[in-house]
Amino acid sequence: MSKLRRLGAVGLAALVGLSAPAMAQGDDRISENGTVRLDGVEVPLSSFLSEEGREYLRHLIVDKPFGNAVPDIAEERLRQDGIMAAFLKPMRERYAVDIHEDRIGGVVVDVVTPAEGIAPENADRLLINVHGGGFTTGGRSASLVESVPLAALMKIKVVSIDYRMAPEYQFPAASEDVVAVYRELLKSYDATKIGLYGCSAGGVLAAQSVAWFQAHELPAPAALGVFCASLGGYFGGDATMTAGALNGYLPPLDPPPAANGPPPVPGYLDEADSSDPLVYPLSSDTVMAQFPPTLFISGTRSFEFSAALNSHNALARVGVESQLHGWDAMFHGFIYNSDLPEAREAYDIMVHFFQTHLAD
Amino acid sequence: MSKLRRLGAVGLAALVGLSAPAMAQGDDRISENGTVRLDGVEVPLSSFLSEEGREYLRHLIVDKPFGNAVPDIAEERLRQDGIMAAFLKPMRERYAVDIHEDRIGGVVVDVVTPAEGIAPENADRLLINVHGGGFTTGGRSASLVESVPLAALMKIKVVSIDYRMAPEYQFPAASEDVVAVYRELLKSYDATKIGLYGCSAGGVLAAQSVAWFQAHELPAPAALGVFCASLGGYFGGDATMTAGALNGYLPPLDPPPAANGPPPVPGYLDEADSSDPLVYPLSSDTVMAQFPPTLFISGTRSFEFSAALNSHNALARVGVESQLHGWDAMFHGFIYNSDLPEAREAYDIMVHFFQTHLAD
Numbered sequence: 001m002s003k004l005r006r007l008g009a010v011g012l013a014a015l016v017g018l019s020a021p022a023m024a025q026g027d028d029r030i031s032e033n034g035t036v037r038l039d040g041v042e043v044p045l046s047s048f049l050s051e052e053g054r055e056y057l058r059h060l061i062v063d064k065p066f067g068n069a070v071p072d073i074a075e076e077r078l079r080q081d082g083i084m085a086a087f088l089k090p091m092r093e094r095y096a097v098d099i100h101e102d103r104i105g106g107v108v109v110d111v112v113t114p115a116e117g118i119a120p121e122n123a124d125r126l127l128i129n130v131h132g133g134g135f136t137t138g139g140r141s142a143s144l145v146e147s148v149p150l151a152a153l154m155k156i157k158v159v160s161i162d163y164r165m166a167p168e169y170q171f172p173a174a175s176e177d178v179v180a181v182y183r184e185l186l187k188s189y190d191a192t193k194i195g196l197y198g199c200s201a202g203g204v205l206a207a208q209s210v211a212w213f214q215a216h217e218l219p220a221p222a223a224l225g226v227f228c229a230s231l232g233g234y235f236g237g238d239a240t241m242t243a244g245a246l247n248g249y250l251p252p253l254d255p256p257p258a259a260n261g262p263p264p265v266p267g268y269l270d271e272a273d274s275s276d277p278l279v280y281p282l283s284s285d286t287v288m289a290q291f292p293p294t295l296f297i298s299g300t301r302s303f304e305f306s307a308a309l310n311s312h313n314a315l316a317r318v319g320v321e322s323q324l325h326g327w328d329a330m331f332h333g334f335i336y337n338s339d340l341p342e343a344r345e346a347y348d349i350m351v352h353f354f355q356t357h358l359a360d
Numbered sequence: 361m362s363k364l365r366r367l368g369a370v371g372l373a374a375l376v377g378l379s380a381p382a383m384a385q386g387d388d389r390i391s392e393n394g395t396v397r398l399d400g401v402e403v404p405l406s407s408f409l410s411e412e413g414r415e416y417l418r419h420l421i422v423d424k425p426f427g428n429a430v431p432d433i434a435e436e437r438l439r440q441d442g443i444m445a446a447f448l449k450p451m452r453e454r455y456a457v458d459i460h461e462d463r464i465g466g467v468v469v470d471v472v473t474p475a476e477g478i479a480p481e482n483a484d485r486l487l488i489n490v491h492g493g494g495f496t497t498g499g500r501s502a503s504l505v506e507s508v509p510l511a512a513l514m515k516i517k518v519v520s521i522d523y524r525m526a527p528e529y530q531f532p533a534a535s536e537d538v539v540a541v542y543r544e545l546l547k548s549y550d551a552t553k554i555g556l557y558g559c560s561a562g563g564v565l566a567a568q569s570v571a572w573f574q575a576h577e578l579p580a581p582a583a584l585g586v587f588c589a590s591l592g593g594y595f596g597g598d599a600t601m602t603a604g605a606l607n608g609y610l611p612p613l614d615p616p617p618a619a620n621g622p623p624p625v626p627g628y629l630d631e632a633d634s635s636d637p638l639v640y641p642l643s644s645d646t647v648m649a650q651f652p653p654t655l656f657i658s659g660t661r662s663f664e665f666s667a668a669l670n671s672h673n674a675l676a677r678v679g680v681e682s683q684l685h686g687w688d689a690m691f692h693g694f695i696y697n698s699d700l701p702e703a704r705e706a707y708d709i710m711v712h713f714f715q716t717h718l719a720d
Contacts, residue, residue, distance in 0.1 A: 029399060038398035039389060040611035046597040048670045237406040237688040238606070238660055246598070251400035300598055300666065306688040309660070310408045313685055316709050324684055325673055328597040328666040349676050 030248050034058035043246055046329035050341040057301075057329060061248035073167060077137045084141035087336045091145065094338055095152030099144065105180035108162040110143050112151040119155035125193040125358045126185065127151075128221070129160040130178060130209070132200030132228065132333060135268030136166050145336050146199055149344075154351045159185065163205070166268035171279060174268070178209040179216060191219035192359035197295075197350070200333055201268075203229025203304075210291055211281045220292045223357035225350060227297040228333050230307035231314065232282030233274070237306025246301045247331055282311055285318050293321040295353045297346050299330025325349050390608050394418035403606055406689035410701040417661075417689060421608035433527060437497045444501035447696045451505065454698055455512030459504065465540035468522040470503050472511040479515035485553040485718045486545065487511075488581070489520040490538060490569065492560030492588065492693060495628030496526050505696050506559050509704075514711040519545065523565070526628035531639060534628070538569040539576060551579035552719035557655075557710070560693055561628075563589025563664075570651055571641045580652045583717035585710060587657040588693050590667035591674065592642030593634070597666025606661045607691055642671055645678050653681040655713045657706050659690025685709050 029037045034057060035044040045054045059065065066083060070076050096115035101108065127150060131142040143160035151158040163177040185194065198206040203226040210224055234240075245251075269279065277284035281291070294315055298308040308324060315322040327334065327342045335343045389397050394417060395404040405414045419425065426443060430436050456475035461468065487510060491502040503520035511518040521541050524533040545554065558566040563586040570584055594600075605611075629639065637644035641651070654675055658668040668684060675682040687694065687702045695703045 038401055038605075041398055041602070041605040043598060043601045046666060048597045048666055237408045238403060239688070241403045242401070242602070245398075245401040300660075300669070306406060306408055306660065309686045309688055313687065313705060313709075316685065316712070317705065324686075325676065326669045326684075326686075327673065328599070328669055345673060345677065349673075352676070 027250060029250055030061060032062060034061045036061065036246055036248060036250075038245065038250075048328040053330070053340050053342050056337065056340060057331070060331065064248065073136065077139075080133060080137035081141040084138065084145050084336070087145045087338070088141070088148065091148045091338045095148050097148050097151050099148075102159075104159065105182075105184035107177045107181050108140075109181060110140060110147065110160045110162070112144065112147040112158040112160065114152050114155045116152075116155065118157055121360065122154065122156040122358075124189065125156055125195075126189045127154070127156055127158045127195045127197065127354060128178075128182065128185070129158055130163060130174070130196070130198035130202040130205045131160060132198065132202040133165075135174065135201045135205075138201070139163070139165065142199075142202070142336070146197075146202065149338060149347045150197075150350060150354075153347055154354060156354075166270075167266055169268070170266060171269050171272040172208075172212070174205050175208050175212040175278065178205065179212055179218070182209070182213065182218065182221075186218070190359065192222045194221040195223040195225065195354040195358055196221045197225025197227060197354075198229070199227040199297075199335060200229055200234070200304075203227045204233060207231045207281050208278060211278050211284075211287050214287060214290055215278060220290065222292055222359060223354055224292050224294045225297070225353070226294060226308070226311070227335060227346075227350075228302060229304055230282065230296070231288065231311040232280040232307055233269075234304040234307060237310065239300065239305035239307070240303045243301050243303040243305070243332070246329070282314055285314075288315060288320060289318040291315060291320045293353075293357045294323070295350065296322065296324040297326075297335065297350065298324075299327045299332070299334050299342075301329050302332040302334075304332065323349075323353060387610060389610055390421060392422060394421045396421065396606055396608060396610075398605065398610075408688040413687075413690070413700050413702050416697065416700060417607075417691070420691065424608065433496065437499075440493060440497035441501040444498065444505050444696070447505045447698070448501070448508065451508045451698045455508050457508050457511050459508075462519075464519065465542075465544035467537045467541050468500075469541060470500060470507065470520045470522070472504065472507040472518040472520065474512050474515045476512075476515065478517055481720065482514065482516040482718075484549065485516055485555075486549045487514070487516055487518045487555045487557065487714060488538075488542065488545070489518055490523060490534070490556070490558035490562040490565045491520060492558065492562040493525075495534065495561040495565075498561070499523070499525065502559075502562075502696070506557075506562065509698060509707045510557075510710060510714075513707055514714060516714075526630075527626055529628070530626060531629050531632040532568075532572070534565050535568050535572040535638065538565065539572055539578070542569070542573065542578065542581075546578070550719065552582045554581040555583040555585065555714040555718055556581045557585025557587060557714075558589070559587040559657075559695060560589055560594070560664075563587045564593060567591045567641050568638060571637050571644075571647050574647060574650055575638060580650065582652055582719055583714055584652050584654045585657070585713070586654060586668070586671070587695060587706075587710075588662060589664050590642065590656070591648065591651075591671040592640040592667055593629075594664040594667060597670065599660065599665035599667070600663045603661050603663040603665070603692070606689070642674055645674075648675060648680060649678040651675060651680045653713075653717045654683070655710065656682065656684040657686075657695065657710065658684075659687045659692070659694050659702075661689050662692040662694075664692065683709075683713060 164173040277287040312324040507518040523537040637647040672684040
């Protein structure tokens with residue numbers, strides 16, 4: 001798992017900027033036009049990308065704009081918050097919402113509502129968001145990036161939870177925070193009218209939370225969105241082995257991932273048992289069989305893509321309705337960038353999914 | 361397109377055996393354990409593969425068992441029929457069916473029925489299959505490989521069409537044959553109780569046929585299965601550029617794909633207009649918007665995988681219900697091998713899809 005974790009750090013680097021190994025200058029395996037060339041195998045920017053997607057992916061591959069993670073967790077959070085602020089800015093122009101801080105069940109949350117008002121059919125409905133950021137960053141920042149588009153496009157209230165993270169806290173602190181908020185919200189909202197979703201670490205946490213609700217005899221939400229993640233963590237399969245390279249992170253990596261600052265020690269799941277369905281629901285057919293309808297969103301140059309495919313198939317196997325949409329050549333967390341048509345196409349699919357599955 | 365077509369030939373080689381460029385002996389980029397190594401990027405057999413899947417993929421990568429295509433089309437068909445016969449043998453042991461030849465609307469078909477009898481709920485329902493084989497091979501052979509599992513598992517009658525192929529015939533000869541059979545079957549079956557599916561060229565043809573029915577004012581079938589294909593042909597995106605390499609076909613290819621025998625000239629779609637929705641329905645939102653619920657089945661080491669993702673997203677965009685299931689590291693046409701748990705998992709998903717969408 002430590003090898004996978006290092007590979008994951010490389011993959012994360014490709015977009016979310018958790019860490020960014022320096023590329024040897026003038027590496028002839030990477031062309032200015034974004035083509036990656038490995039032992040004669042040429043992989044240009046995908047023919048299925050939008051114009052904006054092509055240009056942004058080229059920029060990521062060639063310029064590696066997100067820089068390196070820093071060891072101090074407070075500084076790293078500030079750095080990540082800055083990255084998220086840059087994603088949030090065009091969203092605020094594109095999607096009119098009101099945002100206010102609240103405290104629910106003792107936990108700080110951001111409440112995001114559409115400026116135009118909640119749609120009549122969504123007056124009794126709610127989305128709960130749990131943000132990404134590797135279980136170490138993203139509180140109050142990635143939160144908004146994940147909540148603003150859905151609140152505005154679906155015209156629904158979104159509550160985004162500022163759950164406890166590593167290195168200060170470990171599993172199951174975040175699940176405990178989610179359940180505290182959920183219990184309180186169940187006093188005002190029926191579970192059949194609640195959707196739960198998250199991206200990256202938030203996708204993992206959303207899935208963990210559904211298992212946690214089961215174990216604590218709380219009703220499942222009506223629908224689950226596992227974005228940029230799976231029911232069994234981020235890693236495994238071909239995507240984990242190829243995403244870094246296709247995003248321009250080519251060996252030998254300098255500095256090597258292990259020497260590359262965060263992930264902080266201890267990581268949120270370092271001591272967790274991966275065979276525990278409260279950690280990875282994929283490990284229990286019984287737990288998965290009680291999952292609500294689930295939507296997976298990912299991209300083929302995302303290290304979690306293979307895991308998402310696998311979880312989608314696993315839900316089919318146990319008879320749970322699920323949907324998977326993937327975008328060719330899209331990278332980890334591409335939905336954070338609302339300037340990409342691919343991201344906006346994903347929002348539309350998310351909205352349709354929750355509109356369809358939340359009870360009237 | 362000719363470059364894509366050549367790449368496609370390489371990809372096809374990886375499984376279906378249409379052509380198989382020889383690997384330089386002792387290429388140190390391919391390990392005996394199936395790991396492919398490109399400029400230091402190591403891609404082992406996917407951690408999500410079943411044991412049987414791992415061993416079979418290793419065998420494909422290391423041993424390249426399907427040999428080279430031959431230039432003579434009659435000989436090539438015999439060679440391909442032999443490959444299909446080897447896939448059919450374990451199927452006949454696993455799935456008890458009766459097979460008989462018939463002629464419907466003037467076209468030869470194979471009618472495959474479950475030996476245990478058609479299920480009562482399927483007495484008025486029907487599946488129509490159009491086989492794969494690059495629009496050049498597979499008549500009466502790939503046909504059975506695609507029909508036997510579904511007939512037995514769903515307990516339903518499957519009619520598989522021996523449509524006209526290249527090089528003797530070109531587009532739209534196969535569509536004309538499908539519609540001739542379909543018109544005749546509509547006298548006995550309601551369109552809401554008919555499912556249509558195919559794999560590879562058959563997946564393309566199934567999609568073309570739905571557009572053809574529309575253009576000729578025939579009702580759409582209740583459900584469509586586009587397997588190992590998309591609504592816009594096989595090619596495009598990252599998968600077309602990477603599938604060959606990940607299946608062990610590494611440059612420089614010897615002999616180069618262009619010199620590698622078939623595809624025969626003229627190919628079935630060589631003169632067809634790719635912007636014509638009767639050729640590629642993906643080119644018309646209006647045509648796609650009238651598609652029935654559609655299931656895509658593919659694998660990430662299949663050259664059509666990116667195209668399948670893209671078509672699945674396109675159907676969502678125009679409001680058509682669709683499903684996509686992909687298997688990590690699975691190759692083009694993996695569903696032909698019923699010894700693979702991945703293939704049997706796919707059959708279960710196909711059966712569930714048609715059971716759900718064909719009218720009672």
